[in-house]
Each structure stands twice: as structure tokens, then as C-alpha cells.
Amino acid sequence: MALVEFADFSFKYLGADSLALKRITLTIDEGEYVVITGPSGCGKTTFCRAINALVPQFHRGYVAGNVYTDGKNTRENEVATFASVAGLVFQNPENQLVTLDVEKEIAFGPENLGVAPNEIRRRVEELIELLDLEELREKHPHEMSGGEQQRVAIAATLALKPKVLVADEPTSNLDPQSAETILKIIAHLNKKGMAVILVEHRLDLVAKDASRIILMNKGRIVADGNPREILAMDLCEEIGVGVPKATQVYKRLRTRGVELGTVPLTGVELAELVQEATSR
Amino acid sequence: MIILEDVHYSYDGVYTALRGISIQIDDGERLAVIGANGAGKTTMIKHMNGLLRPQKGRVILDGHDTKFMSVAEIAREVGLVFQNPDHQLFLDSVKKEVEFGLRNLGFTESEAEQKRQKTLTDLGLEGFAERSPFTLSGGERKRVALASVLSTEPRFLALDEPTIGQDAHQKSLLAQMLAEMNKLGRTVVVVTHDIEFVIENFPRTVAMADGQIIADGSTSMVLSNDEVIERCALALPQMTLAARAMRNVFPEVGQRLTLLSELEETIMGILGGA
Ligand SMILES: Nc1ncnc2c1ncn2[C@@H]1O[C@H](COP(=O)(O)OP(=O)(O)OP(=O)(O)O)[C@@H](O)[C@H]1O
Ligand SMILES: Nc1ncnc2c1ncn2[C@@H]1O[C@H](COP(=O)(O)OP(=O)(O)OP(=O)(O)O)[C@@H](O)[C@H]1O
Ligand SMILES: [Mg+2]
Ligand SMILES: [Mg+2]
Numbered sequence: 197m198a199l200v201e202f203a204d205f206s207f208k209y210l211g212a213d214s215l216a217l218k219r220i221t222l223t224i225d226e227g228e229y230v231v232i233t234g235p236s237g238c239g240k241t242t243f244c245r246a247i248n249a250l251v252p253q254f255h256r257g258y259v260a261g262n263v264y265t266d267g268k269n270t271r272e273n274e275v276a277t278f279a280s281v282a283g284l285v286f287q288n289p290e291n292q293l294v295t296l297d298v299e300k301e302i303a304f305g306p307e308n309l310g311v312a313p314n315e316i317r318r319r320v321e322e323l324i325e326l327l328d329l330e331e332l333r334e335k336h337p338h339e340m341s342g343g344e345q346q347r348v349a350i351a352a353t354l355a356l357k358p359k360v361l362v363a364d365e366p367t368s369n370l371d372p373q374s375a376e377t378i379l380k381i382i383a384h385l386n387k388k389g390m391a392v393i394l395v396e397h398r399l400d401l402v403a404k405d406a407s408r409i410i411l412m413n414k415g416r417i418v419a420d421g422n423p424r425e426i427l428a429m430d431l432c433e434e435i436g437v438g439v440p441k442a443t444q445v446y447k448r449l450r451t452r453g454v455e456l457g458t459v460p461l462t463g464v465e466l467a468e469l470v471q472e473a474t475s476r
Numbered sequence: 477m478i479i480l481e482d483v484h485y486s487y488d489g490v491y492t493a494l495r496g497i498s499i500q501i502d503d504g505e506r507l508a509v510i511g512a513n514g515a516g517k518t519t520m521i522k523h524m525n526g527l528l529r530p531q532k533g534r535v536i537l538d539g540h541d542t543k544f545m546s547v548a549e550i551a552r553e554v555g556l557v558f559q560n561p562d563h564q565l566f567l568d569s570v571k572k573e574v575e576f577g578l579r580n581l582g583f584t585e586s587e588a589e590q591k592r593q594k595t596l597t598d599l600g601l602e603g604f605a606e607r608s609p610f611t612l613s614g615g616e617r618k619r620v621a622l623a624s625v626l627s628t629e630p631r632f633l634a635l636d637e638p639t640i641g642q643d644a645h646q647k648s649l650l651a652q653m654l655a656e657m658n659k660l661g662r663t664v665v666v667v668t669h670d671i672e673f674v675i676e677n678f679p680r681t682v683a684m685a686d687g688q689i690i691a692d693g694s695t696s697m698v699l700s701n702d703e704v705i706e707r708c709a710l711a712l713p714q715m716t717l718a719a720r721a722m723r724n725v726f727p728e729v730g731q732r733l734t735l736l737s738e739l740e741e742t743i744m745g746i747l748g749g750a
Contacts, residue, residue, distance in 0.1 A: 209611060211611070212611070234643075235643045235645060235646075236600075236613060236614075236615030236616060236619075236641065236642060236643050236646055237612075237613045237615065237616050240613075241613060241614060287614040287641070288560065288562065288614060290560060290562065291562075339487065339488075340514075341513055341514045341518060342513075342518065342559045342560060342637065343512075343513025343514065343669075344513055344514055347513070364614075365614070365641060368640045368641060369513070369559070369637065369640065369669075370513060370669065371511070371512045371513050371669050371708070371709040371710075372669060372671065372709060372710050372711035373512070373709035373710065373711055374512075374513055374709060375669075375711070376711050397641070397642065397643050397644070400713075400714050435645075436643050436644050436645025436646070437643065437644060438643065438644035438647075439644075440714060441713070441714040441715050441718075441736060442714055442718060444736055445718075445736060445739050445740055445743065448736070448740050449740065449743060449744070452744065454743075454744070454747060462714060462717065462718075463713075463714035463715060463716070463717035463718030463719075463720075463721065464717055464718065464721045466718045466721075467717075467718050467720075467721030467722040467725075468721070470722060470726075470743050470746060470747065471722075471725050473747055474746060474747065
């Protein structure tokens with residue numbers, strides 16, 4: 197059974213003129229690391245919301261088709277059913293933060309799931325350490341900087357120990373080193389079994405971690421597959437996706453008749469390919 | 477010209493978010509402010525339009541101490557776009573949201589409408605005028621927040637993380653708009669974590685850490701300062717990583733390759749195809 201299955205799913209927000217998602221069919225399995233990208237307004241957040249039933253149960257509208265998360269239909273089961281399965285990091289962290297301090301914020305999710313108090317304490321301490329939140333421990337989430345809020349939102353979601361982490365631009369407010377650190381943590385948790393669905397515009401940061409990239413445009417999935425194959429497509433530039441710099445160089449060289457063989461996703465990979473090409 | 481003179485600010489009286497910020501921004505400059513999360517960037521930029529007032533030190537706008545000016549008076553000169561658009565947008569249509577600021581500045585209804593239309597089009601938001609900002613995607617909301625300030629073409633533009641949520645195409649549209657406004661004499665100050673955006677668009681960079689300015693100068697100089705890289709929590713761009721890895725094998729590769737085209741030509745040279 198797939199962890200997430202979209203079966204010919206379409207959705208239009210109440211009062212909207214056009215569909216935000218158009219006939220989406222796909223499955224995402226355990227262990228996958230899927231990066232979702234595409235132009236602003238193409239439906240990425242709506243896609244995320246459909247996984248944990250916020251669409252259509254909280255955000256209402258016209259629905260066709262079905263989504264099954266962990267085998268359960270998101271139209272027929274309560275939103276709470278999906279909380280421990282699909283943990284969502286909101287695009288705007290402030291909209292996710294509901295309690296009075298950082299400790300309570302991290303404990304909030306597991307408390308609602310009925311996790312034992314000892315275990316909650318353990319998770320809170322572990323995440324405070326992992327995400328470098330010690331200094332913020334007693335701060336009110338609305339009295340923090342944007343990046344601090346985002347780190348707390350990520351910690352609060354990881355505290356649920358979800359089967360699949362659904363992270364909607366989780367590093368948009370982070371400084372470059374914090375972004376790298378958080379993405380390393382996510383990649384590490386993925387290796388240990390947590391599936392990841394991550395929305396991102398800056399593919400330089402995440403392409404190397406992904407096992408699969410899905411390109412969306414105007415509510416549809418327009419490409420879905422191996423990151424190297426997808427990013428090598430001209431379609432990326434056509435719809436305005438930010439291809440990694442190393443891949444861009446590869447593509448420019450290709451138009452000048454230089455074929456490096458493999459498609460690089462990072463600067464180091466690019467350098468290695470150039471070296472290999474000279475020693476051939 | 478905006479001058480911050482030894483500005484101090486604390487939100488709660490215990491922890492001090494700004495500890496003596498001094499900076500002079502001349503008319504027509506393009507300046508980026510960088511720094512780690514919590515460094516005080518948002519706190520500083522909010523001082524530029526009077527939203528926060530220094531607890532010690534002064535903010536001087538065109539020779540006038542802003543202590544004696546109302547927020548409305550300052551806002552006439554300095555337009556601020558918030559990091560989080562939720563803190564900025566409060567009306568029930570995009571059209572009202574963008575025209576609100578214009579009408580406040582005394583533009584007639586038809587002028588306001590014309591400017592609103594142009595700005596929305598420039599930011600890829602044509603067709604959004606009647607929408608409620610609360611029904612927009614994250615990136616769209618940020619662009620409406622930008623539009624409501626950019627449309628008024630203030631003399632000083634202060635933008636807090638303007639590229640958040642923007643795809644590559646939208647980011648270049650924004651860069652283009654800022655360049656045009658700057659050409660017309662507007663001063664542009666951005667706070668951002670997007671170092672490529674800084675390198676490509678801003679000749680001067682101010683680096684902040686722990687509520688202080690630790691470097692201020694040409695962008696290339698500030699970004700090659702090791703203390704800045706460390707304390708501003710910067711990461712090396714992929715271009716630099718590629719250049720470094722290549723230099724280990726091919727000594728002819730330049731020290732500082734920052735542009736895609738430079739790397740491309742270097743590789744063509746190495747492969748003998750140029
Ligand atoms: N509550 C809503 N009501 C009506 N329309 C909405 C609502 N939320 C989003 N939309 C519209 O649905 C489309 C998809 O929005 P969504 O938030 O999924 O896009 P996105 O790909 O996440 O964009 P971004 O990169 O800007 O965050 C957009 O055209 C948006 O304007
Ligand atoms: N409303 C507030 N009440 C109390 N403290 C605050 C408030 N807003 C910010 N702070 C604190 O002040 C410091 C500076 O915050 P500021 O928002 O200026 O940082 P920043 O450099 O903009 O960070 P980021 O890159 O994360 O947006 C941080 O330590 C933050 O926790
Ligand atoms: Mg979104
Ligand atoms: Mg900030």
C-alpha cells in the first residue's frame with residue numbers, strides 16, 4: 197500500500213474561478229524523498245493540504261477524485277486521523293504556532309496524540325537540542341524573528357514523529373547555515389525511514405537529497421521522476437523553475453556541444469564531471 | 477538620506493535586539509542587509525520607517541530627527557514591506573489593498589487605479605485585483621504586499637525578505653522593478669538571506685550579528701570577509717564550491733568565480749573547446 201495516493205484528484209477553493217489541483221494521480225511510497233516545485237500559485241500548498249485532509253475538510257471547495265493517506269480516504273476520515281501520519285510544516289510558520297512558549301509548542305502535537313508524558317519530555321529536549329532552540333525555550337512564538345519561528349514550527353512537526361513529513365518551503369526564512377542544518381536533519385530522518393515531501397523553489401539546496409522531483413504548473417503535474425532527468429529538461433526554464441546552478445552550467449555546455457555524461461546537481465559533482473571528461 | 481545614529485532597541489528590557497547601530501544611507505543607493513536569524517535585521521529596518529523608535533540613539537531622515545515626526549509623515553518618504561505579509565495586508569481585496577496607500581498619499585482615484593494596474597502587472601498579478609488577499613498563495617500574498625508599497629514609488633524603499641516564496645521568474649521580475657526604481661533615483665534597502673540576489677543586485681552590503689553591524693562596504697568585500705561568513709551564518713554558493721573543487725585539479729581556475737558565465741567559460745577552456 198502506498199503511503200500517499202492521489203486518485204484523479206481535483207480541487208477548487210470555494211469562490212475560486214479555476215481549479216487549484218487538476219486531475220492529480222500519483223503514489224508516494226515509504227522511504228521516498230519527493231521535492232515538489234513549480235511557479236508561485238501552481239498548487240504546491242494545496243497539494244500539501246490535500247495529503248493531511250486540510251483540503252477539503254478545513255479549506256472547503258469543489259472536490260473530485262480521492263486522496264488516500266496511509267490507506268485512509270481524506271474525505272471520509274477526520275483531520276485528526278492524519279496528524280500522526282502526515283506532519284505538515286506550514287508555509288507561513290506563524291500560522292502554525294498556537295501556544296505560549298517554545299517548549300509547549302513542541303509538546304502540543306504529541307500531547308494531542310496522547311503520547312506518554314515521559315516520551316513527550318524526551319522529544320522536546322531532543323528537538324530543542326537538535327534545532328538549537330535552547331535560548332528560545334521560554335519565548336512566546338509571536339515574539340521571535342521569522343527564522344526563529346520557522347525553526348520552532350519544524351521542531352513542532354517533527355515532534356509528531358510523522359510517517360511522512362510534508363514541509364511547505366520550510367527554509368524560506370532561514371539563514372543559509374540554518375537552512376543547510378535543517379535539510380541535513382531532514383535527509384538523515386529520511387534515511388532512517390521517514391518519507392519526505394518537501395516544497396522548495398531553491399533547488400540548489402535540496403535537489404541532491406531528493407529521490408524524486410515533481411514539477412507542477414497551473415494545478416497539474418507536468419513532470420515527475422528522477423531529479424537529474426527532470427532538471428535536465430528545458431521545461432524547467434520554460435515554467436520558471438530555479439534549476440541548480442551546477443545543472444544550469446551543464447545545460448549551457450550542452451548547447452555548445454559539450455556533453456558531460458551525467459547531469460550534476462551540485463558544484464562538487466560538476467567539478468568531478470569536468471575532471472573525468474579531461475581524463476577520458 | 478537616512479542616518480541611524482547609535483540606535484539601541486530592546487523588546488523586553490532584558491535582551492537587547494539592537495546594540496548601537498550606526499549607518500548612513502545616501503539617496504539613490506542600493507543596499508542589502510544580511511545576518512543570521514535573530515541578528516536584528518527586521519528590528520533595524522522597522523526603525524527606518526518609524527514603526528519602531530530608538531530607545532537610545534537617533535534616526536535622521538533628510539536632516540530631520542524622526543523623533544519629531546509621525547509614522548504617517550515618515551511613511552510618506554519611506555515605504556516598508558514586512559517580512560510576513562500577514563502583518564501588512566488587512567483589506568478584503570487586492571485592489572483596495574494596493575490603492576489604499578496611493579489614496580493616502582493624495583493620488584486621485586484614476587491615478588491610483590492606473591498605478592495599481594501597472595504595479596500588479598509588473599509583479600505578475602494581473603487578474604488578481606478583485607481577489608481577497610486571504611485567498612492567495614504564499615508567494616502571491618508577498619507580491620501583493622510588495623505591490624502596495626512599490627506602487628507608491630516612495631523615495632526610500634525598505635524591503636524585508638522580498639524574495640521569500642518567489643520562484644526564479646518572479647524573482648527576476650522583482651529585481652527588474654527595483655533596478656528601474658533605483659534608476660529613477662529611489663533608494664532601495666533590502667534585508668535578505670538570498671546571497672545570490674545580493675550579489676546580482678546590490679553594490680553595498682551591511683552585515684549584522686548580535687544586534688550590531690560587523691561589516692559595511694562593497695558587497696564583494698563584505699562577502700569575502702571570513703568573520704562575516706562565520707557570524708552571518710552564510711553558506712558557500714554552489715558556484716564557489718565548484719570553483720574550489722576544480723582548482724584542486726586545475727590550478728588555472730580563478731580564485732573567485734561568482735558568475736555562471738565565468739564558470740562556463742573556464743570549463744570550456746579546460747576541455748579545450750572554447
Ligand atoms: N483559500 C483560497 N481560496 C481561493 N483560492 C485559493 C486559496 N488558496 C489558494 N488559492 C489559489 O489556488 C492556487 C494554488 O495556490 P497554492 O497556495 O496551492 O499555490 P502554491 O504553488 O503553493 O504557490 P506559492 O509558491 O506562491 O506558495 C493559486 O492560484 C491561489 O491563488
Ligand atoms: N516582538 C518581539 N518580542 C520580543 N523579542 C523579539 C520580538 N521580535 C524579535 N525579537 C527578538 O529580537 C531579536 C532580533 O529579531 P529580528 O526579528 O530583528 O531578527 P532578524 O535578524 O530579522 O531575524 P530573521 O532572519 O530570523 O528574520 C531576536 O532574538 C528575536 O527573538
Ligand atoms: Mg505555497
Ligand atoms: Mg527578520
